[in-house]
Amino acid sequence: MDKYERFEGWLRENGARFEQLELREYDCDTAKPSSSSSSTSSDRNVSASSSGEEKKEMAGSGEEDDDRRVPLSSGDDEDESEMRGVHARRHIPPNTVCMSVPRRCLITVEMGQATPIGQAIYNSDLDLDAPKHIYLMIYILWDRKVNGKNSFFAPYYDILPRTLQNMPIFWSESELGELEGSYLLHQIADRNQAITEDYQ
Numbered sequence: 001m002d003k004y005e006r007f008e009g010w011l012r013e014n015g016a017r018f019e020q021l022e023l024r025e026y027d028c029d030t031a032k033p034s035s036s037s038s039s040t041s042s043d044r045n046v047s048a049s050s051s052g053e054e055k056k057e058m059a060g061s062g063e064e065d066d067d068r069r070v071p072l073s074s075g076d077d078e079d080e081s082e083m084r085g086v087h088a089r090r091h092i093p094p095n096t097v098c099m100s101v102p103r104r105c106l107i108t109v110e111m112g113q114a115t116p117i118g119q120a121i122y123n124s125d126l127d128l129d130a131p132k133h134i135y136l137m138i139y140i141l142w143d144r145k146v147n148g149k150n151s152f153f154a155p156y157y158d159i160l161p162r163t164l165q166n167m168p169i170f171w172s173e174s175e176l177g178e179l180e181g182s183y184l185l186h187q188i189a190d191r192n193q194a195i196t197e198d199y200q
Contacts, residue, residue, distance in 0.1 A: 003155070003158045003159050004023065004159060006155045006158065007155045007156060007158065007159050008023075009155075010155035010156070011101070011105060014102055014104060014105050015100075015102040015104075015105075016099075016100065016101045016102060016105060017097075017099065017100045018098070018099045018100075020088060020089055020090060020092055020096075020098050021086050021087065021088060021089060021098060021099060022086070022087055022088075022089050023084060023085075023086055023087075024084065024085050024086075024087050025081050025083065025084050026081055026083035026084070026085065027081055027083075082161040082162075082163065082164070082165065082166045083166055107136055107139055107140065107153065108136075109131075109132050109135045109136060111135075111139045112134070112135030112136055112137070112138045112139035112142075113135050115138055115139055115142040116142075117138050117142060118135055118138050118139070118142075121134070121135075121138070128198050129194035129195075129197060129198050130194065130195075130198065134198060140153075140157070144157055168184065168188050169188055169191050169192055169195070171188075176188070
């Protein structure tokens with residue numbers, strides 16, 4: 001059982017439901033996942049492999065499209081992509097609940113505030129740009145440090161990317177150059193400045 005299967009099992013054991021969805025991992029060199037509603041099952045397998053996209057079902061319900069599933073990861077963390085997405089396995093009608101996750105599986109702002117570091121920040125006069133994000137990060141860092149593999153959220157931590165190079169705020173100057181003329185450059189600069197100010 002790989003770490004993604006453990007994560008999905010952990011979700012199901014704690015009451016999460018996601019039978020109509022699947023988790024996909026993408027090759028970083030791939031612009032987008034490829035799919036075709038008119039292709040055969042065999043064609044869809046070939047298309048996913050050739051585009052660099054790998055798929056793993058999130059439900060294990062054993063329904064009709066089992067024949068076109070491929071593993072999410074080879075198990076080699078160094079070769080693992082950070083690009084992931086959740087896709088519908090079939091058409092989902094309007095007003096359908098396609099996913100439900102119990103509150104006990106969520107990491108909340110209040111949990112971060114309840115940690116010793118969170119309490120110190122909460123009781124201070126710090127003016128933070130993104131306090132909610134900071135409390136969430138504090139909880140994750142605190143929990144991983146204090147509880148490690150014994151943490152209730154360990155299956156979730158295990159699937160987190162090792163780096164965040166897919167996020168624009170971590171791009172190199174040459175990569176950001178591809179966005180020349182886009183307002184996104186200003187947003188990235190503003191976000192980096194806010195992160196720096198919160199850290200300081």
